[in-house]
Amino acid sequence: MRSEINDLHFTYPTGVEALRGISLSIESGEQVAIVGQNGAGKTTLVKHLNGLLQPTRGQVMIGDWNTREHSVAKLASRVGYVFQNPDEQLFSKNVGTEVAFGPKNLGFDGERVQALVKDALRLTELSDKTETNPYDLSVTWRKMVALASILSMDTEIVVFDEPTTGQDAMSVRRIANVIAELRKRGKTVITITHDIDFCAENFERVIAMAQGKILLEGKANDVLGEEEILARTYVDPPQLTRLGKRLGFKNTVRNQEEFLNALKNHWLR
Amino acid sequence: MAIVNLQNVTYKYPLTDMPALQDINLQVEDGEFLALIGPNGAGKSTLCYTLAGFVPHFFKGELAGTVEVAGMESHNATLSEWVLNVGLAFQNPFNQISGAKYTVFEELAFGLENIGVPRQEMKRRVEDAMRLTGISDLAERSPYSLSGGQQQRVALTSILVMQPKVLVLDEPTSQMDPIGTREVFGVIRSLAEQGMTVILAEHKVEWIAEFADRVVALKDGAILLDGSPADVLTSPVLPEYGFGISRYTSVARRAQEMGFWNGEKLPVTLEEAVDGFASLREKGRG
Numbered sequence: 344m345r346s347e348i349n350d351l352h353f354t355y356p357t358g359v360e361a362l363r364g365i366s367l368s369i370e371s372g373e374q375v376a377i378v379g380q381n382g383a384g385k386t387t388l389v390k391h392l393n394g395l396l397q398p399t400r401g402q403v404m405i406g407d408w409n410t411r412e413h414s415v416a417k418l419a420s421r422v423g424y425v426f427q428n429p430d431e432q433l434f435s436k437n438v439g440t441e442v443a444f445g446p447k448n449l450g451f452d453g454e455r456v457q458a459l460v461k462d463a464l465r466l467t468e469l470s471d472k473t474e475t476n477p478y479d480l481s482v483t484w485r486k487m488v489a490l491a492s493i494l495s496m497d498t499e500i501v502v503f504d505e506p507t508t509g510q511d512a513m514s515v516r517r518i519a520n521v522i523a524e525l526r527k528r529g530k531t532v533i534t535i536t537h538d539i540d541f542c543a544e545n546f547e548r549v550i551a552m553a554q555g556k557i558l559l560e561g562k563a564n565d566v567l568g569e570e571e572i573l574a575r576t577y578v579d580p581p582q583l584t585r586l587g588k589r590l591g592f593k594n595t596v597r598n599q600e601e602f603l604n605a606l607k608n609h610w611l612r
Numbered sequence: 613m614a615i616v617n618l619q620n621v622t623y624k625y626p627l628t629d630m631p632a633l634q635d636i637n638l639q640v641e642d643g644e645f646l647a648l649i650g651p652n653g654a655g656k657s658t659l660c661y662t663l664a665g666f667v668p669h670f671f672k673g674e675l676a677g678t679v680e681v682a683g684m685e686s687h688n689a690t691l692s693e694w695v696l697n698v699g700l701a702f703q704n705p706f707n708q709i710s711g712a713k714y715t716v717f718e719e720l721a722f723g724l725e726n727i728g729v730p731r732q733e734m735k736r737r738v739e740d741a742m743r744l745t746g747i748s749d750l751a752e753r754s755p756y757s758l759s760g761g762q763q764q765r766v767a768l769t770s771i772l773v774m775q776p777k778v779l780v781l782d783e784p785t786s787q788m789d790p791i792g793t794r795e796v797f798g799v800i801r802s803l804a805e806q807g808m809t810v811i812l813a814e815h816k817v818e819w820i821a822e823f824a825d826r827v828v829a830l831k832d833g834a835i836l837l838d839g840s841p842a843d844v845l846t847s848p849v850l851p852e853y854g855f856g857i858s859r860y861t862s863v864a865r866r867a868q869e870m871g872f873w874n875g876e877k878l879p880v881t882l883e884e885a886v887d888g889f890a891s892l893r894e895k896g897r898g
Contacts, residue, residue, distance in 0.1 A: 512851075513854040
């Protein structure tokens with residue numbers, strides 16, 4: 344399902360102009376990361392995808408639906424949104440009920456709900472925690488519950504807002520696995536992240552935002568190599584990209600494989 | 613002189629069987645910048661709470677062993693004495709903001725009001741601290757209208773105005789953009805250089821390598837490693853136990869396996885990685 348954003352402007356009631364003319368289309372099955380400094384408008388932008396915010400000007404299309412013409416409840420069947428802070432999202436007395444809430448609300452039959460819940464719990468490695476109260480889990484696992492409760496809704500588009508914040512290495516790997524699985528299934532994934540190394544290792548397309556506008560966007564290697572432009576939105580290139588640059592590699596590298604390849608096959612020859 | 617001295621500290625939260633901290637022995641020197649690393653659940657936050665007096669005074673539970681910080685002993689001192697010497701910035705800034713104040717400026721003055729600092733001095737200290745952390749332009753905003761990263765700066769600043777001897781920070785930059793993170797680490801480093809003792813729980817290994825004097829790795833509530841960033845952060849046991857490590861270290865380790873790394877020591881910082889790979893190329897040519 345294609346998403347199309349056209350000249351989107353948004354001004355908060357306080358007068359803060361958070362988005363100042365965003366135009367963007369995201370194709371079905373694309374994996375996109377959005378990076379940029381605090382206050383650049385990243386969260387404001389993604390909140391337009393499921394109708395939590397309505398444009399001050401311009402429009403947002405999710406497939407053939409204009410977000411102005413459909414309720415948040417309706418849009419929830421197409422766009423799943425995982426909040427930055429899981430505690431803003433969780434309310435059930437156990438993990439199983441929490442994860443079943445979304446698909447039930449979408450009106451899926453019992454069998455499908457069960458299958459979706461099972462699948463979401465497996466993907467997030469929560470299968471052994473069905474009966475646990477989410478608030479008895481550590482924040483790492485609460486994050487996985489928040490993820491599972493969106494995955495179970497089986498939406499075509501999944502939005503993650505800062506999924507790796509405060510997560511340890513194992514949990515970051517778990518989240519990367521979920522994203523890889525969604526890619527295999529042909530789902531669209533849109534992720535806001537400050538973790539530029541995580542971005543480099545898991546996304547093919549990168550959008551850099553600054554001050555309510557798109558500063559730079561395109562293939563990950565092209566965007567992540569633009570050190571000077573990225574600095575304008577308080578983003579540093581990934582660690583291995585910086586290392587490659589400092590060593591004078593001809594091409595931008597962004598992960599271990601690319602780095603070691605360039606090292607072995609070009610740089611050391 | 614050690615300003616923090618923990619002897620055989622074991623702690624259990626109420627209604628739990630497993631200790632969150634197990635036999636911790638830790639001395640921190642005055643003015644030292646110590647980083648705590650570890651997977652979630654390793655005890656980093658609990659250790660922060662213990663240093664800040666929240667364990668046991670706020671969380672209750674069972675604390676065994678001795679906790680001495682800035683001349684106070686945990687079993688004798690009250691939390692209100694403790695806060696005069698030790699400041700803690702929470703992992704989630706939302707949990708720290710008082711909810712009683714309309715503007716960032718008032719929020720920052722809240723702690724000083726509570727200890728009866730004169731108005732003029734209060735104003736000066738708030739303004740100085742805001743300048744230091746780069747939030748002067750947020751003074752009149754509501755603390756709740758800010759982004760996560762901005763809230764974290766406010767939370768940190770609200771501790772700095774108290775001028776604690778020991779500054780305890782629990783992932784203070786988790787919601788900040790990368791360059792914002794670097795700025796805040798720079799501020800923390802300069803405070804340590806001016807003599808403040810800093811204890812920082814953090815996942816961002818790259819920054820620890822660059823800024824901290826010493827690293828303690830925690831695992832299941834116990835100290836696994838304690839040493840210099842260069843030694844601890846390149847230890848081969850870290851990845852085995854699920855610790856995050858710097859990309860520079862992990863790529864050099866892979867390169868080493870392939871025969872493309874000369875030095876004995878693996879790099880933790882960009883500069884070390886650049887030097888290491890560059891020497892490899894020179895040798896190859898020589």
